[in-house]
Structure formats: C-alpha cells, structure tokens
Amino acid sequence: MDVRSEGNQVRYYDKFHAPVIPRNRFRVWFIRVCLSIVLWTCLVQLMTVNELWHFNFFSGFTSRIYNTTQRPLQGDVRFAQPPPTLLPPRNYTSNGFLRVSCNGGLNQMRAAICDMVTIARLLNLTLVVPELDKKSFWADHSGFEEIFDVRHFIDSLRDEVRIVKRVPKKFSSKNGYSTLKMPPVSWSNEKYYLEQILPLFSKHKVVHFNKTDARLANNGLPIELQKLRCRVNYQALKFTPQIENLGQKLVQILRERGPFVALHLRYEMDMLAFSGCTRGCTNEEAKNLKRMRYAFPSWREKEIVSEERRSQGLCPLTPEEAALVMQALGFDRETHVYIAAGEIYGGERRLAQLRAAFPRIVKKEVLLALDELQQFQNHSSQMAALDFMVSVASDTFIPTYDGNMAKLVEGHRRYYGFKKSIVLDRKKLVQLLDLHQNGTLPWNNFADSVRQVHEKRMGQPAYRRVIVDKPKEEDYFYANPHECLCEGTKCDNLLDPHNSSQVR
Missing domain, CATH: 3.40.50 (Rossmann fold)
Incomplete structure (x- = not known):
C-alpha cells in the first residue's frame, strides 16, 4: 500500500482496488431485482386486464398457469386428466354489468347462479362473479371463490357469457354512474327481462339484483336457455380443489x-322454524322455533299449525x-x-x-x-x-x-x-x-x-319421446321435469309436462 502526503492530507491507495468489484456486483444484482419487480407488476396488470376484457391470448395463458398450480387427488383419474381446451370467447357488445347477491343456503344460491348466468346471456350482459349470502341464518362469510372454482367458472362459460371478478372502476359513482339495486320479479320469463330489465342498463350500466332465488321461470323458456342453465349447474359450478x-x-x-x-x-333448526314443524319437539323447543320464525322478517308465514302442515306432507x-x-x-x-x-x-x-x-x-x-x-x-x-x-x-x-x-x-x-x-x-x-x-x-x-x-319412486328412468330442434332426430326426456336429459346434458325443469304439444 502506497502512502502519499499532500500538505496536511494523507491519502491511501490500494493497489488491488478491492472495494470496486463488490460494488459493481451489487449494482447488477439491484438492477435484476428491479427488472423482476417491473415484469411481475406488468404480468399482474395484464391478468387484470384479461379478466375485464377477456383477451384470448392472456386468458389461455393465465388459465394454463392456474391449472398447473392445482394438485390432483392421488388415485382419482378425473383430477389427473389434463385441463380441457378453452372454447373461443363469445364476441358480443355488452349492454352493461350485472351484479347479483345470492340469498339462502348453498344449494339455493347454486340454483340462483344458474339463473343469473342464463339472464346475462339472454340480455347480452357482462356478469360479475356472484356475491354469496352472508346474512342468513347460517351466517357463513364464505365468498364465491372459497366454495367454487372461480377460474373454471369463468373459462368454462366464456363461449356464452363474459364474466369478470369486479365492475371496472370507470363505472363507479365518482365517474357519474349509479348502480341500480333491485329484486327482479319471481318466476319471470324472458319477455319480462327483455322488456322491463334490459332498458334499465342503458341508463345505469350497472344493475345489482339483491335477491336471486326463483327469479327465472322454470318452464316455457327457449330450449337454448334451458340448456345453458343445465350447463352451469352440471359443468361450470365446480367446487374448489x-x-x-x-x-x-x-x-x-x-x-x-x-x-x-x-x-x-x-x-335442522332453520328448516323446522321455517316450516313450523314441531313433531317430537318439547314445548320449549317448539317455542324457540317460533321465536326464530318471528326473528326473520323474510319468513312471511308466522302462525303455523304443525300437525296440519304435517298432514299435508309439508314437513x-x-x-x-x-x-x-x-x-x-x-x-x-x-x-x-x-x-x-x-x-x-x-x-x-x-x-x-x-x-x-x-x-x-x-x-x-x-x-x-x-x-x-x-x-x-x-x-x-x-x-x-x-x-x-x-x-x-x-x-x-x-x-x-x-x-x-x-x-x-x-x-x-x-x-x-x-x-x-x-x-x-x-x-x-x-x-x-x-x-x-x-x-x-x-x-x-x-x-x-x-x-x-314407493315402487315407482326409486329413480328409475321414465322416458318421453320429444322432438327438439331437429325434425329427423329424437331426444329422450324424463317425464318428471326435474329429471331430464338433453343432448348429453341433464337439465332441471326442461320439459313442461302440461304442455302436450311438446310430447308425442
């Protein structure tokens, strides 16, 4: 090491310049970290854009990322199969965003989701992933993504309806948009939704259905809508891994x-309180059920005679x-x-x-x-x-x-x-x-x-022959409208048994 004196200052010179090399390496490392952060930020932004606008490339890309992260259950062939090829997304001009808050228990909400997807398809809307009931008797705070496979739900229906996780920020109240909250009329057909609901979207752009139970008619709907309703139920609504x-x-x-x-x-307590059935309960238990029935304003019938209800087969x-x-x-x-x-x-x-x-x-x-x-x-x-x-x-x-x-x-x-x-x-x-x-x-x-x-109530197939769409081909349907089959997809409430024009 050389030492040189310049006036009162003493300077030291290291022949090997040891500190220089680590400083350069640190700079390279720092640059790489910054680039990685920038790239991942861009990817997250692109995935968000994909959810809102459903670009083809990124939808397939993110779906492949999602499917590779799921661990199949060992020994189960269904889970070991490769993910299905994504169908091309349906290209349509959206008339607005449909938000829905499902009410009731798990299966009531499941049936409602089938209806809401069908309504979104009928009106050419963009459906926001449904919100599940958190205020009912069960007080379950689970979100949609905690019960159902969200990515599968979105991707499996992309050829029918566009589904996003949230309404874009540009449609917020800050930008002058107002969300209309309303319960649609129960058991309504497509005419009601086309003539009374669709015009609301031209004004509000975002409509929020705050009740969804039994809001779509079971019978009298076009066959295409019934098939979509079935497809949601049996294929799109899959539980989380x-x-x-x-x-x-x-x-x-x-x-x-x-x-x-x-x-x-x-x-269970909720069923007995709702139905008013107290067979076998103690007097105190019966009083608790009645108090619970009065505690829920949405349960309209309050005074119920248990034995009368039971004799009607309603318990x-x-x-x-x-x-x-x-x-x-x-x-x-x-x-x-x-x-x-x-x-x-x-x-x-x-x-x-x-x-x-x-x-x-x-x-x-x-x-x-x-x-x-x-x-x-x-x-x-x-x-x-x-x-x-x-x-x-x-x-x-x-x-x-x-x-x-x-x-x-x-x-x-x-x-x-x-x-x-x-x-x-x-x-x-x-x-x-x-x-x-x-x-x-x-x-x-x-x-x-x-x-x-119960001889004929054991689930045996009971067929009716029905002509659907194709005049030279026959499909077989079950006599019970809750148990039907349509071109490989079983459908709920597909056939109206009182409509003789459908049955030969």
Whole structure:
C-alpha cells in the first residue's frame, strides 16, 4: 500500500482496488431485482386486464398457469386428466354489468347462479362473479371463490357469457354512474327481462339484483336457455380443489366400508322454524322455533299449525320416522348410513331410535380428523358442499324433505348415471306412520304399504319421446321435469309436462 502526503492530507491507495468489484456486483444484482419487480407488476396488470376484457391470448395463458398450480387427488383419474381446451370467447357488445347477491343456503344460491348466468346471456350482459349470502341464518362469510372454482367458472362459460371478478372502476359513482339495486320479479320469463330489465342498463350500466332465488321461470323458456342453465349447474359450478379433494376422501373412506346410503336428514333448526314443524319437539323447543320464525322478517308465514302442515306432507320426516321408513323399505342393521346434514335439532336424543335401528351411522365429523375439517369449521356452506359430494356419490340417496339440496342431488345423480334416489311421498307416509304407531296397521302390512307407495319412486328412468330442434332426430326426456336429459346434458325443469304439444 502506497502512502502519499499532500500538505496536511494523507491519502491511501490500494493497489488491488478491492472495494470496486463488490460494488459493481451489487449494482447488477439491484438492477435484476428491479427488472423482476417491473415484469411481475406488468404480468399482474395484464391478468387484470384479461379478466375485464377477456383477451384470448392472456386468458389461455393465465388459465394454463392456474391449472398447473392445482394438485390432483392421488388415485382419482378425473383430477389427473389434463385441463380441457378453452372454447373461443363469445364476441358480443355488452349492454352493461350485472351484479347479483345470492340469498339462502348453498344449494339455493347454486340454483340462483344458474339463473343469473342464463339472464346475462339472454340480455347480452357482462356478469360479475356472484356475491354469496352472508346474512342468513347460517351466517357463513364464505365468498364465491372459497366454495367454487372461480377460474373454471369463468373459462368454462366464456363461449356464452363474459364474466369478470369486479365492475371496472370507470363505472363507479365518482365517474357519474349509479348502480341500480333491485329484486327482479319471481318466476319471470324472458319477455319480462327483455322488456322491463334490459332498458334499465342503458341508463345505469350497472344493475345489482339483491335477491336471486326463483327469479327465472322454470318452464316455457327457449330450449337454448334451458340448456345453458343445465350447463352451469352440471359443468361450470365446480367446487374448489380443497373441497373436491376432501369430499373425494370422504367418499373413498365410505366405499372401503361397502355400499352406503346417504340420508339427507333435513331436521335442522332453520328448516323446522321455517316450516313450523314441531313433531317430537318439547314445548320449549317448539317455542324457540317460533321465536326464530318471528326473528326473520323474510319468513312471511308466522302462525303455523304443525300437525296440519304435517298432514299435508309439508314437513320433513323426523329422525324416528326416517328410521321406520328405511326399515320398511328393506334396509337392515348392517346398512352403512351417512347423515348428510348439519346439527340435528334436539341432538343425540332425537337420533337415538335411528342409531338403534342402524348402528353403522356416521357423519363427516366422525370420518375425518379434526385438523382436516378445521378449515371448514364455522363455514356451513363449505360443510354442506362436502355433504353434497357424498350424497351425489352414494349408492342410495334418501332425502327426508324435497328442498333445494334434494332436487340438485337427484339431478346430479341422474346426470352421473341414474343412481337410485328414493323420493319419499311424505303425505302418504304420514298416514301410514300414524296408523302403524297407533296400533291399527301391523308392521308387515305397514312395510308392504311403504314399499308399494314407493315402487315407482326409486329413480328409475321414465322416458318421453320429444322432438327438439331437429325434425329427423329424437331426444329422450324424463317425464318428471326435474329429471331430464338433453343432448348429453341433464337439465332441471326442461320439459313442461302440461304442455302436450311438446310430447308425442
């Protein structure tokens, strides 16, 4: 090292200039980091633009990124298959943005989403990913993306309707736009939406449907709209990978034990309060149900006579009644029964007779470890999604009430191959149960009568021949409008049985 003196200053000169090389490397490293941040920021922005405007290239690109990040369930061939090729997006001029807030439980919201997609297609709208109910009895704060596969939902329908995650900021109130909030009229046909709803978009650009249950007519719609409604239900609405994987694990555990029955025991507090059915409840329990009914303004009917409602077949079977009916139908003590339900009102006291008749009763809380269910706890819709998957896959499905879940599960079971679903005739069953329990109808006669009543309610295909679109080709439809088949896609409410012009 050389030392030179210049007046009072002393300067040191390092022959090797050691500090210079690390400083240059640091600069190169810093530049690379900055470039990486800029590139990733650009990619995120492009992905956002793609969601809003659905550019072809980036839609396919982001979809491939998404699909490669999903881990398939081992041993399940369906999840191991490569992602399907994206259909080209439908090219149309959007008339505005449709926001929807679904109300009700999981399956009521699912049916509503099918309707909202169909309405968006009919009116040439851009649909915003639906908002799910967070204020109902279940108080589940799950968003759409926590229950359904958002990317699959958007991509699988891109050839029919444009779907975005949010309304673009330029349509906000700051820019002079106002969102119209309204509930559409229930059970409306396409004329109502074309003549009364569509003109609203020319003024507001964004319309928010704050209620979506049963807002589209079941029958009398064009066949194309009914097919789209079915396509959403059976193909586009897919649960998240987390729900799918855990649901498949549940099914696998049950199948290893042998054939099993999924009993949708709709004897939960909300159902009983809504329907006013108190059979088998204590006086205090009946009072609690009535208080709950009054606590929900949207439940319009307040004063209900339970026994009168039951005699009309409008009450879900009690756990005790379900046990007798299943025994009469021929299920023995060795039958594996999966209870597809939330908390049974009255707890284990009400399940005692059912457990005595069928000791091999299980629920998801028993089959899965606590840590596996932990992420779904306090999320009733996600828990219901697991029950939905098990019910669809079961060897026999028995709903004790014909609500939204029962109808949707029955439809899916027909879609996946005519699996047996026993649709109980509760009105006739109530009469038989009362006669048996008061000693008038012996067991053998009771069992024979129950089997006779349900002989044609076991989910057997019941066809009608129908001509659709093509005059030289025939498609087969089910006589029951809830159980129909249209060109490879099963559809809900496709055929109106009262319209004789459709049936030959």
